[in-house]
Amino acid sequence: MLEPYKTGMLKTCDFLVIGSGLAGLAYALKVAERGHVVVISKTEAPLTNTAMAQGGIAAVMSAEDSFESHIKDTLVAGAGLCRRDIVEKVVQSAPDRVEDLIKWGVEFDIEDGSISKINLGREGGHSHRRILHVQDHTGAEIHSELLKKARSHKNIEIFEGYFAVDLILSRDFNPREVGSPRCLGAYVFNKSQKQIIEFYSRFTMLATGGAGKTYLYTSNWSGATGDGIAMAYRAGCRVANLEFMQFHPTCLYHPGERNFLITEALRGEGAELINSEGEAFTKKFHPQGSLAPRDIVARSIDAEMKRTGAECVYLDITHQSAGYLTERFPLIYKRCMQFGIDMTKQPIPVVPAAHYLCGGILTDWNSRTDIQGLLACGENACTGLHGANRLASNSLLECLVFSNNAAEYSLKNFEDFSVKTFTEHGYKNFPDQNEDEMIVISHMWDEIRRLMWNYVGIVRSNRRLSRAKTRLDNILSEVQEFYGSARLHPDIIELRNIALVAHLSVRCALKRRESRGIHYNLDYPFTSQEPLSEDTIINP
Numbered sequence: 432m433l434e435p436y437k438t439g440m441l442k443t444c445d446f447l448v449i450g451s452g453l454a455g456l457a458y459a460l461k462v463a464e465r466g467h468v469v470v471i472s473k474t475e476a477p478l479t480n481t482a483m484a485q486g487g488i489a490a491v492m493s494a495e496d497s498f499e500s501h502i503k504d505t506l507v508a509g510a511g512l513c514r515r516d517i518v519e520k521v522v523q524s525a526p527d528r529v530e531d532l533i534k535w536g537v538e539f540d541i542e543d544g545s546i547s548k549i550n551l552g553r554e555g556g557h558s559h560r561r562i563l564h565v566q567d568h569t570g571a572e573i574h575s576e577l578l579k580k581a582r583s584h585k586n587i588e589i590f591e592g593y594f595a596v597d598l599i600l601s602r603d604f605n606p607r608e609v610g611s612p613r614c615l616g617a618y619v620f621n622k623s624q625k626q627i628i629e630f631y632s633r634f635t636m637l638a639t640g641g642a643g644k645t646y647l648y649t650s651n652w653s654g655a656t657g658d659g660i661a662m663a664y665r666a667g668c669r670v671a672n673l674e675f676m677q678f679h680p681t682c683l684y685h686p687g688e689r690n691f692l693i694t695e696a697l698r699g700e701g702a703e704l705i706n707s708e709g710e711a712f713t714k715k716f717h718p719q720g721s722l723a724p725r726d727i728v729a730r731s732i733d734a735e736m737k738r739t740g741a742e743c744v745y746l747d748i749t750h751q752s753a754g755y756l757t758e759r760f761p762l763i764y765k766r767c768m769q770f771g772i773d774m775t776k777q778p779i780p781v782v783p784a785a786h787y788l789c790g791g792i793l794t795d796w797n798s799r800t801d802i803q804g805l806l807a808c809g810e811n812a813c814t815g816l817h818g819a820n821r822l823a824s825n826s827l828l829e830c831l832v833f834s835n836n837a838a839e840y841s842l843k844n845f846e847d848f849s850v851k852t853f854t855e856h857g858y859k860n861f862p863d864q865n866e867d868e869m870i871v872i873s874h875m876w877d878e879i880r881r882l883m884w885n886y887v888g889i890v891r892s893n894r895r896l897s898r899a900k901t902r903l904d905n906i907l908s909e910v911q912e913f914y915g916s917a918r919l920h921p922d923i924i925e926l927r928n929i930a931l932v933a934h935l936s937v938r939c940a941l942k943r944r945e946s947r948g949i950h951y952n953l954d955y956p957f958t959s960q961e962p963l964s965e966d967t968i969i970n971p
């Protein structure tokens with residue numbers, strides 16, 4: 432007999448940060464000067480997409496480069512859907528945000544031992560070398576430095592294994608409240624104690640990352656289930672552009688490894704994509720070949736795999752010396768070797784996989800959402816920077832810029848937002864649950880991820896999308912019903928979230944009657960010119 436979970440604990444803080452990735456930690460470090468910060472993470476704090484980032488972070492750092500060029504590259508990748516004002520401001524603030532990282536202890540690769548000369552990498556879609564990196568494990572380095580700083584900060588508490596389930600709204604306690612509710616904090620499930628704890632705060636920051644796990648194949652960590660997007664939508668925030676899931680063209684293809692990314696930087700250093708017949712094929716699809724924007728490269732691979740019937744394509748960098756490759760890409764070299772693939776001598780088998788969600792919770796320059804006191808930044812936000820496709824290495828930058836903006840806003844408006852607590856418990860209790868139901872959960876998980884992969888993948892059609900929508904309508908109501916009667920468990924919380932985020936993504940995809948950026952629909956193969964394309968916004 433399972434024990435019902437307990438309720439009733441309450442904690443307060445000034446800033447509640449949901450997520451311990453780059454967005455959450457950078458915000459926490461900036462606001463900690465002013466008050467008590469609680470950072471929660473649903474598993475161990477280092478398990479994040481941030482720590483998996485390989486390539487690096489984009490910023491204009493050399494005299495040969497210019498803001499205009501970075502802005503132009505971002506706008507081109509975004510396929511007419513970026514907000515130009517946002518792009519300009521982000522690009523212009525990038526060098527300052529890189530300075531923040533350096534101050535926090537991140538040591539980027541340098542040239543000739545001179546700290547004033549940072550080694551800049553090149554990636555697809557960038558017209559200059561502008562990617563700051565730490566070999567091929569940039570994200571892990573950034574993350575470990577920031578986490579170290581946060582752990583030792585006297586005003587920051589980090590709670591690991593604390594799972595945010597829903598946001599607490601002022602309306603929960605006053606259903607007759609009119610106008611926009613205020614976010615007061617979050618209902619958080621403590622996994623080890625099996626207890627809901629109510630965290631109350633002045634500001635609540637959603638920094639829960641992406642939603643790659645809505646797809647069968649993904650480069651994301653296993654907790655990338657779109658929780659922040661689902662929580663915000665349930666609370667009444669608008670979400671937008673969820674049809675724009677970027678598929679990374681090159682994830683390692685091996686039965687023993689499902690989500691290891693082969694960084695774009697490899698193509699930046701001359702790696703060529705070849706098909707199973709040994710032919711370099713990408714120039715057939717775009718003049719920039721293997722360095723074309725990601726959506727084009729992913730679609731080229733998809734088309735080539737369908738044409739040849741092969742299960743993967745190959746990335747060949749054997750023209751570079753073994754010494755250079757092991758020095759520049761030690762992580763990739765080591766991981767490939769674990770599977771018997773020696774990248775210095777043979778091409779690496781690769782396939783595309785769901786990688787980065789360009790859409791999310793609609794936010795403004797200060798990371799404000801539609802709900803007062805609720806902020807969102809990082810991959811779970813839709814800021815206007817990426818438009819219909821993200822330029823490589825602009826996402827770590829986005830985390831830094833928007834967490835900084837959010838921090839400035841929070842510090843400036845600190846006194847206007849008090850901490851309000853309610854002793855009356857606001858979250859429903861759950862009855863016991865039948866163990867067999869865990870099997871149902873894993874079936875539903877699998878079904879959602881497969882149908883998203885098959886019907887809402889790299890190439891879409893109206894028929895596939897409608898089929899996905901019909902099935903997801905049913906799944907969503909099954910999950911709701913199930914959730915209402917099941918005992919709280921992390922798998923159920925995540926299932927409820929991926930079902931909702933998948934459903935919202937299909938609704939966005941059906942709304943867009945054109946192909947643009949990473950959204951490609953066979954029934955509308957062209958990018959619409961008139962009227963000007965807009966964000967696909969879903970109102971709560």
Ligand SMILES: Cc1cc2nc3c(=O)[nH]c(=O)nc-3n(C[C@H](O)[C@H](O)[C@H](O)COP(=O)(O)OP(=O)(O)OC[C@H]3O[C@@H](n4cnc5c(N)ncnc54)[C@H](O)[C@@H]3O)c2cc1C
Nearest residue numbers: 450451452453454473480481486487595640809810824827
């Ligand atoms: C393999 C890989 C390589 C990449 N390479 C690059 C690159 O080179 N350059 C680049 O710019 N971008 C890259 N990206 C993208 C970039 O890493 C991410 O977009 C970025 O790190 C997202 O940061 P974040 O803080 O928003 O989320 P994350 O870093 O994913 O952190 C999310 C946090 O939220 C927590 N969380 C989630 N749900 C809950 C919940 N319900 N309750 C409590 N906590 C919760 C998680 O525990 C985690 O701590 C890469 C991504 C991947 C997957």
